[in-house]
Amino acid sequence: MTQKCWIILGATSSMARAFANAVADQGANVILAGRDMEDLKRSATDLTVRGVEAVAMKFDARDSATFGPIIARAEQMEGVINAAVFVGSMPPQDAIDADPRLIDGVIKDSHTGPATFLTQLAPIIEVRGAGTVVGVGSVAGDRGRIGNYVYGSAKAGFATYLSGLRNRLTRSGGHVVTVKPGFVDTAMTWTVEGMFLVAAPEAVAKDILKAVEKQKNVIYTPFFWRYIMLIIRHIPEFIFKKMSI
């Protein structure tokens, strides 16, 4: 079997950690990339004890100087190089309303930062003729809502980027999976009110891995969010604009 390597961006999140555990269980080596190096080193040791090669590397979506070393490291690794993007930030909408300059950061974290990284990675996938990119968007990107439309718009932009990247990589044997999680039980959502049907990060990771194996294009996880969002997308704008959901 060909050796696989997964680059995990935003690897300190619980969803990313669950996904890293899942690919490590299958024997893939892992590059854990993110900002909190002390924490990433703990996760890397944990994966090493489980029997795979794991390293921690600095990745800051707002600092493109951190991208090059990760790409260089991946290039040295043998086999198929894959990447999973879990980065993103969601300041409360009222914080953004009070300081609109926050918007730049949200767009960098959730869209332009990872898009820049993936565009640098794409040639490696094309040269090797294989490799999967997992991009984690959000159901929030399907329609702008009063509660988090800046975050939603960043995720919508990222989803469109992923669609184009899929179009590009499929020509050379690569693949892109767009993942739209609903409510997941993470640190980001811990204190958010009004959550329902909350999924465990481990369940989401399992869904993503299955989608990678089956080369799905766009998945909702848990699956029923496809139908919830189908309904939400089809509410006529003249009604939707008066709703607060």
Added chain:
Amino acid sequence: MVWKTTEYSGWGRVRTATAELARPERASTLKNTLADTICPAIGNCRSYGDAPLNDGGRAIDMTRMNRILDFDAGTGIVTVEAGVTITTLANIFAPQGWLPAVMPGTGFATVGGCIAQDVHGKNHHKEGSFGQHVLSVTLLNGEKRTVATPDRNAGLFRATMGGIGQTGVIAEAKLQLKPCPGDVMMVTEQRAENWDAHLALLDASQASYCVGWIDATATGASLGRGVVEEAELAAGLLPKAKPSKSVPMNAPNFALSGPIVRTFNNAYYRRVPTSGRSSVKRIDEFFFPLDKIHDWNRLYGKRGFYQFQNVVPLDQADALKAMLAEIAGAGLASPLAVLKRMGPGRAGPLSFPMEGYTLAVDFPARDAAPELIGMLEDMTVDAGGRLYLAKDALATGPAIKAMYPEHGDWVKAVNKADPDHAFETDMVRRLDLRTAGGAS
């Protein structure tokens, strides 16, 4: 904001609390959380009563602090974040030839919880308690970080083993694992037709792991009948894991009514042939038989249940038999009852184990249960035995203090480590555990 108002309960679901919980996922967040509020830590809440509860206060959920920080494959010494579960350790290390030296009855217990209750397993008579295999603990108290070992900060270390979280947040622990030849168990089961036969089998056992399932509904000549399981770690082919199931909702009260329990117990007893039998089981299947049924506590309905567990000295076996007679006569018992012979091993002043016999029985939370349990508590005191804080929801402070002769030492160590009483929980307040007893 990291605090979320949550209603939660112990595993028995009789006692509940509403508290603000934080659930850090990184060491830096844990540190910041404690800098914000010093409060007790909780794990997977597998203690039955109110040990994990802090009604009206705050608590730190440690279940996402669950990584392995270091492992030496040569010595079997592992350092972990305290939220890692026993099942995780067994799954990772058994294929590498190592196993937690002490495995409690549920693999969902976290290492922090195992230390806080100084838990024991089916090998207590050989290996002692969980805390006896802990090489060091890292305790957090606000900004302060203290490492305690059996040699360094020894008093604090001992007070932490079985110390129900009162010495600080257990953030990390270093454990000595035990070599294991493979990841299966060779299990021998034998019927014991009554109390005397049951004790005789337990007394005679030379096995590394030994436990008796007891039919706590059998009366008269069959009082104390059960099935004694003995097991050794072994190498062999791994039987396929059965998929886990879950109890989707609270069962109605008749689900565990007298006739149903008696019928179940009878069938459970008779499934083992009179000549006994041997089989190969998976490690998880042997150690954590109930973990395959997620949320099995819902079988007791929304009122929940009590688990009573005591231990009495070896020479008080007759007193324990008298207690069993009371239990069987009351007709309240559930299918889940265990009899085991314990060794002397214990790691701290509030550790449960003593050399003797331990009995654990579940009771649905019907009106008659507290009275029966109160009587059993009195009989345990008279027998010179003690109750297990991991299970208790009903005992009184004076009784508990009388059962734990080193309680006074523990109070001194704990009040020194936590002079502001920031780590107190509902259990500590109910039993007034942070005050030295006047009785002794």
